[in-house]
Amino acid sequence: MSVRAKIIVVDDELHIESLIKQVFRKKIREGDYEFIFAANGIDALAKLDQYGDVDLALSDINMPEMDGLSLLEKLIERNPVLKVVMISAYGDMQNVRTAMNRGAFDFITKPIVPADLEATVEKTLRYVARLKSAIKLEQELSIARTVQLGLLPNGCMSSNDFEVSGFCEPAQSIGGDYYDIIQLSHAKFGIAVADASGKGVSAAIYMTLIKGLLHANATVEHSPKEVLIKINTLLHRIIKRGSFVSMIYAVMDTSTGEFSYARAGHLPPILVSEEDDVREVPLRAKGMALGLANSAAFAFTIDEASYTLKHGDALVLYTDGFIEARNPRGEEYGMERLQQAAFVHCLNSTATDMVRAIVNDVKAFAGNAPQHDDMAMVAIKSRTQR
Template identity: 30%
Template structure:
């Protein structure tokens, strides 16, 4: 071989080696820069955005996406970050289900230069703007926790195997950091939920009466048993005048702090209207109008409201969509008073009905929330109305407080081994 050819060959080899070393230095610099940028952060959004931006710069891509996946389910996915460099007019790509399924099966880097001609994805419709892409898995302890995808090499060129290798290294290096940030934010969210539940429970407790009215000729008991999730149950007693006392059991929609705030709103609204308009049907119509105007969509409440006249020994009630109470009278089968209307807050205007009951010695009224009826056993079957009525009927002779405890005990025994998912709230009224 002539000396000039050998020199050219040596020069070419040297240039290739210099280029390889230069790329290696650039890759190392990219990885070190990425490690410094994300290593100290526990903000998942910031971590993800940094990873995608560094990846795009490293391989000169147009747009990048990180898709988080759940624990082992291809259907449990979240596109957490979508970032692009350059024109904002580019289509916002996302990881196709077929690609995600491929990644779940193979769990290795994927480089596609022409998606529409790739036999592995025949039949998959890709956006026409996509000319090439690289997908790399983000693995944590052999589990696929995310996928980093970069689309379209700039200047119309295709991605190289070196690009694929570098993105695979970036994904491997950053996967645990992403997982740590995700776990940290889950813990923060859990602490926030716990604090909200604590506040909700406190609001609920503070709003409930501390004692039941002591009225000659009557035996009254009331209580709330909170479930695992704080609901919107409440009960109340409202002194209207010397002889009239309002009593109610309500259940607002939702759980946690929003439900407790709605419950506080309902209690204040009802108390204000009860003092102005004693007849239950008028009170509920006005309370319904105010609640509708002061709450958002899908916010409503069921409510049983009654006024006890201790001089006339009568009870006038109206029921806004609440579970029907149980009325037991000597020598008669159990009754389920029905007068009323729809739950409060569903429509702005509604005319409620009410009904008066003349109370006699031995009469018993039990008002309860749907947490009693909807308690489930290990087979998922509800406690139901019939069981509730049977328990009340079998224990009608007991004092009000004891009867309430027996009802609660029966529900808990029935649901033994199952979580109570809704509060149980009761008022027991006996005419002595």
């Protein structure tokens, strides 16, 4: 049986070892606890070098060579996860307060009461277990974040006439917002922005699923409407009831400037026309979110629209994390600010610069206020006269 907890006991009184072995004899026999014994701080550090890190240290305060307070600081410096319970003579509250201020987790007094010792050890080990689980989860989420961000397109895509650039940032370690840029042919590429309901791991799983479904269908079907219908047919079979994914999918033809798109419950794109000085021209296409209804119902609601981009035109596709970003006063960034930022930063800039400037504008507005929604954006910029 593998040992679940390793504990070092540091005390210069010889009877403490016998007491520990007696109180925890069942835990030792069943392999739940392993004890290491040391006579003072210097001995304890040497034992840790020999046996490796432990989960819990029970340390007397008054010991020769290196006392418990000095050892406490070294143990915390060595392993922040390790928790230290100090053993103090009854009435020595000054040293107990000093130990707690320096980071001790708890304390027990001499003479040691077995029931108090058992309860304190078990409580401390439960806390250490939760702490280790939280650290492990954070490490796994960090790996998942790296993997998830690696699924996004690398950089921007451009031709002689157009540039497309994207951005995605989860509010937590991982999230459900997503964008993609897919080369369909020499002149055409697909553009997607999606937002899975929920947050964190569940949303990230749906995001990864949507990416796979999109790539499987976009390369064989160039109609945005038909692509979304096929994605919904598959997603509806497996998605948890009540969950959904909003998505806008478009096909950009760089040879003609035609932007064809369909949106499944997603926010409409922003169109900025440099030539006509129009800050927003709404492109309308209706449709419910993916995963909410079967094929027939979904196909009945979804529509497809198109627009031909002129010189200097820009399109911005985005998720609601941008307009719902809040500043420290609780005010939302809102659609009006997003439209204004898109217009201001469209002039004489690339798609990459445009996205970066809008993101910076939103973050400057939000300041240090915590954000609770993921953000994804794609900008498309026409660069030449047609």
